[in-house]
Amino acid sequence: MTYAPARPAGRPLIETRPLRNPELGDERFMGRRGWWLVVMNALIPGSAQVLAGNRRLGRFGLGATLLAWLLVVIGVGLALFARTALVWLVTGPLSWIVLTLAQVLLIGYAVLWVVLTIDAIRLVKLVRVPTISRFAIPVAALLVVSLAGGAAVYGSTVAASSRGTLSTIFGNSGPSLPPSDGYYNILLLGADSGDGRDSMRFDSISVVSVNADSGAVTITGIPRELPGAPFSEGSPMQALYPNGFEGHSSATCGWNGWMNHIRNAAEVCREDQGTGLYPDAAAHGSAPGIEATKDAAEGVLGIEIPYYVFLDMKGFAQLVDALGGVDITVTERLPEGGGPAYEGQPAEDWATGWIEVGEQHMDGDTAQWYARSRYTTSDWDRMKRQRELQVAILEQFTPQNVLARFNEIAAAGTAIVQTDLPQDKLPEFFDLMTKAKGQEVTQIELTPEGGVDEHEPDFDAIHQMVQDALHPPSPTPAPEG
Secondary structure, three states, rough: OOOOOOOOOOOOOOOOOOOOOOOOOOOOHHHHHHHHHHHHHHHHHHHHHHHOOOOOHHHHHHHHHHHHHHHHHHHHHHHHHOOOHHHHHHHHOOHHHHHHHHHHHHHHHHHHHHHHHHHHHHHHHHOOHHHHHHHHHHHHHHHHHHHHHHHHHHHHHHHHHHHHHHHHHHHHOOOEEEEEEEEEEEEEEEOOOOOOOOOOOOOEEEEEEEEEOOEEEEEEEEEOOOOOOOOOOOOHHHHHHOOOOEEEEEOOEEEOOOOHHHHHHHHHOOOOOOOOOOOOOOOHHOOOHHHHHHHHHHHHOOOOOOOOEEOOOOOOHHHHHHHHOOEEEEEEOEOOOOOOOOOOOOHHHOOOOOEEEEEEEEHHHHHHHHOOOOOOOOOHHHHHHHHHHHHHHHHHHHHHHEEEEOOHHHHHHHHEEEEOOOOHHHHHHHHHHHHHOOOOOEEEEEEEEHHHOOOOOOHHHHHHEEEEEEEEOOOOOOOOO
8 A cells, every 4th residue: 555745744735825835836827926926015015025925024014004005195185175284284383293203204114115125026036937027027126116215215305305494494483473454464575695795785675465364465566765764663763763764874884765775774884783773683583684674664564564584686596496487478678787887888788698578488597687687677667577576486386386396495495585484374374375376466566657756755645555455445335226
């Protein structure tokens, strides 16, 4: 009598787990098994190990994958149904913790996925699969993990950039204040410190008023050469200039009575650099010259202006490029360059380039010259062009554009932006900016074309003009009958 050889202990008579215990001699089956393992690793990292490898590693990978999916679902849900809460998490008081945790989790998951992919390739047993699959399987697996891992690494850099940008720009901000008369009013200053000047003057001065309910935006342009600006009631500068800002000259320092020279009077030309006038400015992320200009803008417009945003024009081009450029309709041919060497010199002799008439998609350098050019036009025209650029830049701040170019925008922002806006206001401002997207921006220019005398402005009339724009009278209902 003959007996069949005993089967190995613990091995079933009929193999029911071919992925874990395959028939190594069946090359076609090993090829199909290899592709299954790679696909499962790509779709559900950790599943290949649970079915064919180290179950402990697989269970850890599955747990991490389920956690990642859960966080993605929560994030998408917040973005769709509770955007304010999402913005609060990434910009509010807990943003540093949230963004740091996101960065760590993304990098950790990317590393784990790489480990799982390499292990899945090992489980394939490449020497047992057909020749074509022997090369195609690892290439496909590494391609998938490089794409997915790259996305995770990019997400981690976005989290790090967000954290760095928030701490740099909003790390030392002013107090959080409620809206004034239904509006958040923000002084927007632009200056160029690179023209060989002994001090930096504000070449672009405007006030952005955002309706705290509707998000409607009104931008009021204040000429840099506006004379005799009154200061707001109780301002330290009002005590020095009760009849409005006036010129001064001395052997060491002087200025005229224009708006863009207020910084000299309040800060540059004082021995204490203005700290006696505005002792709390530095602690709130501001400076005496900025605070004095705020007080003057309040006096000119007749509204409260608690916050400012300062843009260094030397880095303005970087921001425009980071946003992908801006679209502007040019109505007059404008020269680029530093200006004439003598009065009456033709622009053709000194211009380094020209901005032509028509629809233009401007890069940063062209947009910068569009904002600066003034030698063949007037300061009033330049103000209007600067306002065009402000509106065009606002239009570029769409969620899609910011997400696609986040790191570039963040880097540009930290390089050129200073502000005393409090960080805890960011979620509310983001919500208002979203509301403002579908509305036209109202523009007010305090120029002769806008009805303001450039030599003797009527500030009471300007106050009324601003009030009419911010609080337009309700239409009178038609009489019945």
